[in-house]
Amino acid sequence: xxxxxxSRMIAGAARLVGTRGAASMSLRELARAAGVPIGxxxxxxxxxxxxxxxxxxxxxxxxxxRRIEAGRDDGPxxxxxxxxxxxxDVLERTGFGSGCxxxxxxTEDDPALGALATQVFEAWQESLxxxxxDAGVDEQRAPRLAMLVVAAIEGAVALCRAERSLRPLEDSVxxxxxxxxxxxx
Amino acid sequence: xxxxxxSRMIAGAARLVGTRGAASMSLRELARAAGVPIGxxxxxxxxxxxxxxxxxxxxxxxxxxRRIEAGRDDGPxxxxxxxxxxxxDVLERTGFGSGCxxxxxxTEDDPALGALATQVFEAWQESLxxxxxDAGVDEQRAPRLAMLVVAAIEGAVALCRAERSLRPLEDSVxxxxxxxxxxxx
DNA sequence: CCCTGGCTATGACAGTCGTCATAGACTCCG
DNA sequence: CGGAGTCTATGACGACTGTCATAGCCAGGG
Numbered sequence: 001x002x003x004x005x006x007s008r009m010i011a012g013a014a015r016l017v018g019t020r021g022a023a024s025m026s027l028r029e030l031a032r033a034a035g036v037p038i039g040x041x042x043x044x045x046x047x048x049x050x051x052x053x054x055x056x057x058x059x060x061x062x063x064x065x066r067r068i069e070a071g072r073d074d075g076p077x078x079x080x081x082x083x084x085x086x087x088x089d090v091l092e093r094t095g096f097g098s099g100c101x102x103x104x105x106x107t108e109d110d111p112a113l114g115a116l117a118t119q120v121f122e123a124w125q126e127s128l129x130x131x132x133x134d135a136g137v138d139e140q141r142a143p144r145l146a147m148l149v150v151a152a153i154e155g156a157v158a159l160c161r162a163e164r165s166l167r168p169l170e171d172s173v174x175x176x177x178x179x180x181x182x183x184x185x
Numbered sequence: 186x187x188x189x190x191x192s193r194m195i196a197g198a199a200r201l202v203g204t205r206g207a208a209s210m211s212l213r214e215l216a217r218a219a220g221v222p223i224g225x226x227x228x229x230x231x232x233x234x235x236x237x238x239x240x241x242x243x244x245x246x247x248x249x250x251r252r253i254e255a256g257r258d259d260g261p262x263x264x265x266x267x268x269x270x271x272x273x274d275v276l277e278r279t280g281f282g283s284g285c286x287x288x289x290x291x292t293e294d295d296p297a298l299g300a301l302a303t304q305v306f307e308a309w310q311e312s313l314x315x316x317x318x319d320a321g322v323d324e325q326r327a328p329r330l331a332m333l334v335v336a337a338i339e340g341a342v343a344l345c346r347a348e349r350s351l352r353p354l355e356d357s358v359x360x361x362x363x364x365x366x367x368x369x370x
Numbered sequence: 371c372c373c374t375g376g377c378t379a380t381g382a383c384a385g386t387c388g389t390c391a392t393a394g395a396c397t398c399c400g
Numbered sequence: 401c402g403g404a405g406t407c408t409a410t411g412a413c414g415a416c417t418g419t420c421a422t423a424g425c426c427a428g429g430g
Contacts, residue, residue, distance in 0.1 A: 005377085020294050023209045027418065037378050042420065044377090049418065099292055103340075106347035107289055109205050109282070114347040121344055147344075147356040152333060155288075155340025159306055159332075162291035162299040171332040179364050190407085211387065222408050227390065229407090234388065 013056035017101035061120030068127040198241035202286035246305030253312040
C-alpha cells in the first residue's frame with residue numbers, strides 16, 4: 001500500500017512536471033491527480049518537493065535509457081525510433097498536454113535540477129553513441145550525432161506540444177534517420 | 186519616458202520568461218529587474234500579465250525572423266549561423282541563466298501562449314524554407330529540413346542551459362551544417 | 371485484549387501571486 | 401497661474417504556495 005502510494009506519486013509527478021514544469025507543479029494538485037492523500041506527502045518524501053521531482057525525473061530518464069538500449073542490436077534507426085516512440089506515446093496519451101519532464105526541468109532556473117537534467121541527457125547520449133559506434137560510425141563523430149539527436153527530439157516534442165500535432169516530431173525523425181543512415185558508411 | 190518604461194518592461198519580460206517561464210515570472214520581480222515602477226504595470230499593459238508576455242514573445246520572434254532574413258542571400262549556412270548566434274549571445278550574456286522565451290512558452294500549459302509560440306516557430310520555419318529553396322533544395326524537403334533546424338536549435342539551447350556550456354549548440358550546428366550542405370546538391 | 375507503528379487527515383504558518391482601486395506627483399498646454 | 405492628462409506610489413483583496421505539527425485511524429504482534 002505504501003509502495004503503491006509512493007509510485008503513484010512519482011508517476012503523477014513525472015506527468016505534471018512534463019505539463020506545467022517543476023516550479024508550477026503544486027503538491028496539492030499532484031496529490032489530487034494521483035489519487036493519494038495530501039497530508040502524507042512528507043511521510044513518503046521527507047525531502048519535500050525537491051526529492052519528489054528528482055525521483056520523478058530520474059525515473060523517466062532511466063526508463064527511456066532502458067528503451068534505447070533494449071534495441072541496441074537493431075541499429076541506430078531502431079534506437080531513434082525508440083526515442084521518438086516514447087514521446088509520441090506521451091503526447092498522444094495526454095492529448096498534447098504533457099511533454100518531456102526532463103526538458104521542462106532543464107529550462108527552469110534551479111541549478112540542482114539543471115544538473116540532474118544534464119545527467120539524464122548525457123545518459124541518453126552515451127547509449128545512442130554506443131549504438132552508433134557499434135554500427136560503424138566514426139568514434140569522433142558519434143557523440144556529436146547523439147547530441148544532435150537528443151536536442152532535436154527534445155525540441156521537436158516541445159514544438160509538437162505547442163502545435164498540438166505530431167508533425168514536428170515526424171518531420172525531424174525523417175531527416176534524422178536519413179542523416180544517421182548516411183553516417184554509417 | 187512612457188515608451189522607455191514600456192520597452193524596458195518588454196525586454197525584461199523576454200529575459201525573465203526565458204529564465205523562469207511565463208507562469209513563474211512575477212510582475213513584481215519584472216518591475217524590479219527592469220527598474221520600472223511596480224504599480225504602473227497595468228497602466229502600460231491593461232491586459233495584464235498575458236498581454237505583457239505576448240508582446241515579449243512576439244518581439245523576440247520578430248527580431249529573430251529579421252535576423253534570419255537579413256542574410257537571405259548568403260545561403261542556408263548563414264541563416265543557420267544567424268539563428269545559432271542569437272542564442273549563443275543570449276546564453277553567454279546571461280551566464281546560461283536565460284534561454285529562448287518562445288520555447289519556454291511552448292512547454293507551458295497555456296493554450297493561447299502555445300498557439301503564439303507556434304506562430305513564431307512557423308515564421309522562422311518559413312524564412313528558413315525560403316532560404317533553402319533559394320539555394321536549390323527540393324521544395325518537398327525544404328520545410329522538413331527547416332522544421333528539424335528549428336527543433337534542434339531550440340532543443341540544443343535548452344541543453345546548453347542545463348549543462349552551462351555551449352557544446353550542445355556547437356555540436357548540433359556542426360551536424361546541421363553538414364546536413365544542409367549535402368541537401369543542396 | 372492492548373498497544374505499537376506505519377499511514378492518513380486536518381489545519382495552521384508565513385509568504386507570494388495577479389489584480390486593481392485610489393491617491394499622489396509630475397508635465398505640458400492654454 | 402491653472403487645470404488636464406499622463407504617469408507613479410501604496411496598499412489591499414482573495415487565492416494559492418511549500419512546509420510541517422498534531423491528532424486520528426487501523427492493521428499486526430505480544
